[in-house]
Structures are given as C-alpha cells and as structure tokens.
Amino acid sequence: MSPSSSRLTIPQLPVSLTTLRTPTRLTNLTKPQFLTLTLDLLRTTLLLLFLLRLTTKTFLQLRGYGLVGTATQFYRYVRRRCYTVFLRLPFVAPKVKAELDKTLLELEKKLVPTGPGVKVYSTLPEQGWSVEDVRGELDGISGMEHTSWETGRVSGAVYHGGAELAGLQEKAFGLFGVSNPIHPDVFPGVRKMEAEVVAMVGGLFNAPAGGAGVSTSGGTESILMACLAARQKALAERGVREPEMVVPETGHAAFRKAGEYFGIKVHLVACPAPSYRVHIPSVARLINSNTVLLVGSAPNFPHGIIDDIPALSRLALKGGKVAGAKGAINLHVDCCLGSFLMPFLARTGFPCPEFDFRVPGVTSISVDTHKYGFAPKGNSVVVYRTKDLRRYQYYVCPDWSGGVYASPGIAGSRPGALIAGCWASLMRMGADGYGDTCLKIVSARQRIEDAVREHEGLRHSLAVVGKPLVSVLAFHARPAASPENRVDIYDVADGMSRRGWHLNALQDPAAMHVAVTLPIVAAVEDLVRDLELVVGECRGKVQEGKKGDAAALYGVAGALPDKSIVRELAGGFLDTLYKT
C-alpha cells in the first residue's frame, strides 16, 4: 500500500497519525520539522485520551442510570437552571428576598426569646459571678419553655437511660472533667476506658479477631471517618483519584457531607416500595473502577428500614473484579441508629436479618453509643474489619515544629469526660440492661405500628412505610384512601405538634415518623390516642392552598426544582442559632 492510498482511505485521521504512516525517516527531519511532529503527536494523544475519558464517562453514566434515568437527570438539570435564572430576575429577586426575610424573622421570634423578662449576656461579665448566681441562672435557663422530652413527647433526640444512669454520668464528668485522651500518659485511665469501649462495641457487632475501631464525637464523625478510610485505601492500593460511593437515598445525610468534605462523588440509589430497601440491581450498575465504598443502613433514619446487607456484601465482594480492585470494595453498614438495639434483637426474640461483621463483605460499621447505648451525647464508635483499614483514617504530621503530631480522627483534643460517661453507661447497662430496653422499645414501636395498621380510625387514612423491625415507625397518607378518609400527612404532623408532640416530618415521599426512645415507651398509649384524634380531625379535609407549617415547608421545598431557596432558609436557620 502506497503512502498516498493510505492517506486516502483514512482522511479523518489527525494529520500527525497519517504523517507517521509515511515512510519519512525521523533522522532526515530538520529540527523544526521534528518539533512539529512531536507536538502533533502530543496533541493527538491528548485528544485521544480526552475522547476515551468522555466515552468512558458516557458509558458509565448510561450503564449506571440508563437512558431514561440520564434523560430525567438532564431534564431536572435544565429545569433547575431555568428556575435559578428566574429567581435572579430583577423583578423576582427582591420579592424572594422579602419572603425569606419574613420567614426567618418568624423563626427568630420562635427560637430566640426576647422581652422584658429575658436577660441577655453577650459580653463577658467584668467581674465573675458568685457560684450561687451561676447555679441559679443555670437552673433558670434549663427551665426555659421547651417541647417536653421528659414526658416522652419527642421522637428520637433524647436517648435517655433514666435518672440513675444520668447521675452516674455526672459522677464520671466530675472525675474526668479535665482529662484529654490526646495525652495518654497524663490520663491513663481515659485511654484504658476508651480502648475498652471500642473493644466492647466491636465484640457486640462480631468484629473478627483482627478487627479494630476508634471512638468519635458522634455518628456523623464515625461516618465521615469510614468514608475517608475507604477513599484513602482506594487511593493507596488502587490509585483511585476520582473516588465514588454508592449510597441509598435513605442513607444518612452524613454520607453526602462526607462526599462534599472529601471530594467523593455520591451516587444515590432509590429505595422503592414495597420494601423501601435500597434497590440492589441499581447499586450493581453504579459500581465502576472508581467505586471506593458501598453503603447500607441498619436501619435508616427516615423509615427505620434495614437494607439488604447480605446482597450488598455480595456486590462488594464481587465488585472488586468489576472495579479492578485488589480484593473487594468496602462496604459500610450504618448502625448509628441501630446501635445497641440491633445486636439485641435476636437475643430478645425479635426477627433480625444479618447485618454485622458475620456478613463477609462488611468492612466497617458505625455505632452510636450516644443513641441506644444511652451514653452522654458526643459519643460514637466506628469499627473496622482490619487494623489496616483503620490506619487509613489516621492523621499523622511527622514534621510539624510543634512535634510529631498524630490523631486518630478529626478532633485533636477530646473530652475524656465523655469517654468516662460512655464507659460508665455501658458497664452499668450490661447486656441484660440493653436486652431489656430493646424489648421495651421494639415492643412500643410494634404497638404503634399495630395501631396504624389495625385501628379503624387510622388504617383507612394512613399506611406504614415498609416493614420496620427496630425502633422507627414511618407512615404516610394512604394513597388510595376514599375522599372522606384522605389526609394530608403534614396536617397530621402539625396536629401532633399542636398537641405537644415533636415527631419528624419526612419528604420524598411525604411521610412522618416516630423514633421510639425510653421516654416514649411510657407515653405510647397517649401517642396512639392523640394520633387517632388528630387523624380524625384531618380526615376528609385535604385542601389545596391553605397549608400548615410542616406542609408549607415540605410542600414548597418538595415542589421547588431549585433548592437554593431551601438552602438560603436553612442557612438563615443556622445563623439564627447564634443570635443572642
């Protein structure tokens, strides 16, 4: 084949490639010619690499989300952009701002007490107060008007283990108030207790012999650390520089936070009815060579549903081949909420699917000792299958002028008092104590669930979300309800608020939930009674237009294509928290 014919058959090829096919001998080239050739070659290579990347990305996008899914995503994106432009129009923007300011002002009125009876201290007192004065004022502040968790009116939030346990924690705070585990030589007792707490939690979740963990400041930090460890491991062992993780839509917001903080792309997977568990085939499609972590909840916060951990485990173990990983992909089980209930379900005689380290693909589990472990707030544990994996969450600075610096997690100094409080709680409760609370809490959830499923006043208007097994019960308005039985679930939420209950409103789909705690156990009959009353009031009154608080917030938030207004509002809410 002559050079000219080869040029004819592939006319689209970049010049440099066709040039290469000509039998010109490189040695015959002048210096400028040689330079041009090299540059051309470089340009072509870059172009090809770019095209390869684009093709791979397109392929992965289509495989992960399908044609319809991708088109939907694109449509949503365009709609969102249009809406953003609309909101910025000169005759719209001031109105939006005025509405926002009004809403935030109302919020401020609710959250920040003012008036003649309220004393505000926003500057340091010139002279320190007497001990009696401080004590008196503390009493006053703790008595401020609030939703009564003490009488079991608050869903979740206060995972209280009773007055006696609180007294014990106070004792621990007093003894270890100054302690800081960053100085193990100064506070050997705190180091010992921390190691023991982690070991006890690991044992409860059947960590294997080589397992290891750390304690953290809460569920969010435990999750952040598990994501970080997975990212660092994949970077070190597989060279993954554009990490991705696959998270159930119902997974805790902390995973999305980790995605933002640590530059991990988050793929959200739907958890469709009737099981409301994460859709396993969709997870499978989203795994690729950049995947560093799969996530399952046991159970999740919104609906209290436990994802299919064994199925996720199979994907994680097999995913290693797909992803070109050495070994499997990491799988994190979020047991923050499940904490000290999940390990006691089976022992207490309740049904319980496999969820812990006995499932071979599970590599890390987050456990909030400050939830159903009844430890003081600011306590959680993340357990890893191996010590090597734990290493990847450590931070070490070998060359700091302040000395070699090493810390296990985000914080430097940490409150030893909280660790002491946690240790004391675990030791006081014991397996028998936790078994007992598990029985009470899960039975109470079952009681409310039975009422929603069976009571005449409730079953025609409400429907339970999935098949909850632990402490959370979620329900939504029965979709096929007859007009006289139809309710707006957010009106029900508002009605319960008016009766002094603080339950959670959920979105996508519109629903509400109760996370049963020990204080709620004692109030469960009141809850069922009030729910029946409120549903009775709301039945047949679904109206367009006029909305209550919850309906206004979630109805509007759900309908907005662009969430910038919600972001603004939420940001304003956070600002309000720091108003004196």
Ligand SMILES: *Cc1c(COP(=O)(O)O)cnc(C)c1O
């Ligand atoms: C509470 C919770 C977390 C994280 O909780 P923190 O508020 O940071 O302690 C994570 N996952 C689930 C399912 C939770 O309920």
